[in-house]
Amino acid sequence: MSLGYTTATPAMQDSVAEMVERMMRPKIKPDGLSFTMGWDVVASYSEKQINDLLRVRHVETNAEMLRTLSFTFKDENPVTEELFDTTYDLKFGAPLVQFNAHSPGQPMCSLLMEIVEGTETVPIRVKNPVRSMPRGWKLQLEDIPLATVRGLVSEGDAEHSDIVSGEKAVHFSLTDNEMQHVVLGFKLANTTYKLTLVPPASGEASESLLMKKLDLPRLEKFINRYFQNDVGALSYSIACLNNTKSDDSPNLQPVKFQFATFKNKDRGILSLFIQVKGGFATGRTEELQSHWQNQWGDNGIQPIPDRFTASLLLSSDMLHRVLFQQAFKGQGWDAINLSPTNEAENKISARTKKQWTVPEQNYDYGINSKFHVDGFTLDLEKWPLTLTIRQDDPKASPNVYAHWTIDKEVGWNAHTGIIPLGSEVVKAKFRLCDENDHEQPRKLDCKIQLDDVSFSLDMKLNTKVFRMDQAKGAKNEIHFETWERGMAGLWTQSPNLALSSVGLGILRATNLLTPGGNCIDFNEEIGVKAPKDFLLVGHVLEA
Numbered sequence: 001m002s003l004g005y006t007t008a009t010p011a012m013q014d015s016v017a018e019m020v021e022r023m024m025r026p027k028i029k030p031d032g033l034s035f036t037m038g039w040d041v042v043a044s045y046s047e048k049q050i051n052d053l054l055r056v057r058h059v060e061t062n063a064e065m066l067r068t069l070s071f072t073f074k075d076e077n078p079v080t081e082e083l084f085d086t087t088y089d090l091k092f093g094a095p096l097v098q099f100n101a102h103s104p105g106q107p108m109c110s111l112l113m114e115i116v117e118g119t120e121t122v123p124i125r126v127k128n129p130v131r132s133m134p135r136g137w138k139l140q141l142e143d144i145p146l147a148t149v150r151g152l153v154s155e156g157d158a159e160h161s162d163i164v165s166g167e168k169a170v171h172f173s174l175t176d177n178e179m180q181h182v183v184l185g186f187k188l189a190n191t192t193y194k195l196t197l198v199p200p201a202s203g204e205a206s207e208s209l210l211m212k213k214l215d216l217p218r219l220e221k222f223i224n225r226y227f228q229n230d231v232g233a234l235s236y237s238i239a240c241l242n243n244t245k246s247d248d249s250p251n252l253q254p255v256k257f258q259f260a261t262f263k264n265k266d267r268g269i270l271s272l273f274i275q276v277k278g279g280f281a282t283g284r285t286e287e288l289q290s291h292w293q294n295q296w297g298d299n300g301i302q303p304i305p306d307r308f309t310a311s312l313l314l315s316s317d318m319l320h321r322v323l324f325q326q327a328f329k330g331q332g333w334d335a336i337n338l339s340p341t342n343e344a345e346n347k348i349s350a351r352t353k354k355q356w357t358v359p360e361q362n363y364d365y366g367i368n369s370k371f372h373v374d375g376f377t378l379d380l381e382k383w384p385l386t387l388t389i390r391q392d393d394p395k396a397s398p399n400v401y402a403h404w405t406i407d408k409e410v411g412w413n414a415h416t417g418i419i420p421l422g423s424e425v426v427k428a429k430f431r432l433c434d435e436n437d438h439e440q441p442r443k444l445d446c447k448i449q450l451d452d453v454s455f456s457l458d459m460k461l462n463t464k465v466f467r468m469d470q471a472k473g474a475k476n477e478i479h480f481e482t483w484e485r486g487m488a489g490l491w492t493q494s495p496n497l498a499l500s501s502v503g504l505g506i507l508r509a510t511n512l513l514t515p516g517g518n519c520i521d522f523n524e525e526i527g528v529k530a531p532k533d534f535l536l537v538g539h540v541l542e543a
Contacts, residue, residue, distance in 0.1 A: 136200025
């Protein structure tokens with residue numbers, strides 16, 4: 001799918017900025033200032049998005065979702081005392097899922113299905129043996145546990161699939177391609193959901209006489225029996241994830257996942273917690289549901305900001321191990337994570353085995369004066385480059401700062417004609433640094449960008465921004481004002497190196513799926529945010 005550029009209104013920008021600000025300065029700090037609960041990736045979807053998807057699937061002819069329900073009561077003819085069958089045929093509208101906030105352990109939800117059509121068939125009734133049921137009644141199921149089902153769930157046929165309850169992590173096979181679906185867990189042992197028939201809302205037209213005469217407890221009993229015993233109840237797959245390896249390099253391949261829900265008075269959110277190949281096996285599994293709910297509630301924010309229906313969080317630790325290190329390695333650099341534990345920034349120390357060769361320099365001054373600097377070759381592996389990614393402005397893109405200091409003793413001399421003017425070895429410090437304060441890092445002219453399949457860090461180390469400082473006060477210091485042109489030449493003789501197009505493949509349509517093959521359309525005007533973890537927000541588009 002090719003996605004057009006997506007813009008953001010001021011209200012959308014403010015919503016994301018508030019989330020980023022509170023993640024950077026939370027009231028209650030999570031471990032390492034990471035909001036992923038120790039997992040590598042967290043993908044979140046709103047209730048509205050999931051219900052929109054279910055609504056679309058409901059009208060698709062091949063989705064085989066639960067649309068009709070038929071059952072028969074045994075009744076006794078009051079005149080003849082003979083038994084006869086009373087049959088009910090119900091047709092349901094699209095389901096409405098709502099996540100529960102009161103369940104601290106197992107992720108739970110409720111399900112509301114409108115009875116859009118229905119008939120009651122009573123064969124002994126002489127007049128109108130088949131009567132239409134009134135409109136507006138709904139079937140409500142509460143406290144439904146969520147679970148996962150392995151494999152391609154054929155609606156109504158999941159008997160040979162493993163069912164894993166929602167409070168447990170699901171592990172993918174290391175050798176086989178698999179699909180895992182998050183489903184409504186009717187088939188779990190000890191399920192104690194509640195089923196009720198909800199009458200039409202006040203003011204809705206309804207021929208209620210039939211429902212008044214109906215034995216509602218008995219009807220609820222038979223519907224309960226269906227949901228307890230019929231595997232078709234597993235037909236509501238509300239999210240799915242596969243472990244198929246993407247062609248992107250580097251890529252994020254899921255090896256384990258778990259899910260939890262978030263709920264406040266306004267909205268509900270389903271989140272998938274994913275461990276990727278090469279990532280960290282540190283994701284919280286015990287009491288994930290309650291800790292996830294509390295983390296966001298304690299800090300007054302939600303996993304998805306207002307005015308968006310999906311988000312993706314990539315943990316800082318995973319980014320360094322799986323993506324940054326691989327990306328730098330591909331360009332001849334070794335990178336390690338130096339990020340401070342409880343500060344809202346990512347710091348990388350990178351070394352290259354390349355050499356830096358500077359030819360000798362000779363400059364003419366005045367009528368007969370000359371200034372000379374020896375040439376040299378230096379192994380750059382000894383001198384690490386430090387990069388810092390920091391979200392200085394919650395509404396802007398993250399800034400990237402670089403600091404690089406290379407020490408080298410350089411011989412120099414100057415003379416006028418045959419008269420020597422000086423000859424020493426200067427202790428030079430070549431620095432990539434702030435132009436005014438050489439002890440501070442330099443803000444690079446680069447941007448973390450987002451395109452259709454990846455986001456990239458495009459950095460170019462401009463060789464003209466290096467500075468050469470000397471050990472201040474040393475007797476062998478080169479006098480800058482006297483030999484200004486020679487010193488300026490030293491400044492420009494910096495390592496001719498560049499880091500560019502560090503592409504980071506992310507879980508898009510290939511590895512992170514919702515029912516029907518949908519993918520997240522990340523908002524490009526908002527772009528990538530880096531409160532510590534990397535954050536992307538957007539909406540889910542239909543395939």
